[in-house]
Amino acid sequence: MAKLANRLRELREAKDLTQAQLADAIGVSRKTINTVENGVFIPSTVIALKLAAALGEPVERLFSLVE
C-alpha cells in the first residue's frame, strides 16, 4: 500500500519558520504541524493546500506517494 511522504520540515526550515509560526500562518495548532511532519497525521486537502501556499511551494513538492 502506498504511503504519504512529506518534506514539510525541510521546506519549513528552509523558510526559517518555526512550527508555531507556520501554524499561525495557516490558522491551525502547532500540534497539527508537528504530527504532519512526523508522519503521524495525514492532513486534509484543505490543510495541505494551505501549507503549500504558506511555504510558496506546489503541493506535490510538499507531499508525495511512496510505495
Next chain:
Amino acid sequence: MSQATSPGEAAERLSRRRARMLPVLALFVLIQQAAFFSAGDRMRTVDIVRTCGWLVLVAVIVAALVTGGFWFRSREIRDLMDDEVTRANRSSALTLGFPVAMATGIVLYGLEAFQPGSVTPREAIHLIVSFGLVAALLRFGYLERRALG
C-alpha cells in the same frame, strides 16, 4: 505582570493541560467505581448522593470528551484546540471506547447467564459506562500527548 499570549500559544498550553488531565480523569472514574463497589449496591441516602455524583461526573466528562471542553474560552482558542488532529484523535478514542463498552456488556451478559444474580443492573451499567469511558479517555490522552510531542 502577566504577558499577553497569542491564541495559538494559549491553545497549545490548554491542549497540554487537557492531555495531562485525561488520564487523571480516567483514574478518577475508576476511583469512583471502586467506591461504588466497596459500598455495595444499596439505596441509602448516602448511596443515592454518591450515585448522583457519579452520574454528574460521567455526564460532564462525556460532554468534555465529545466537545473538547474548555467551554468558557473564546471561540478562536476552542477552534484551535479542536482542529483536524484533535478530531481524528477523539474519533480514534471513541472508536475504542465503544467496543470496550460493548465487550463489557457481552461479558456481563454471559456472567449473568452462568451465575444469575451475580451482578445487579446498576452494577452492570456502572461497569459498562466506566470501562468504555476510561478506555476512550486513556486513548485520547495518549494520542494527544504523542501529537503534542
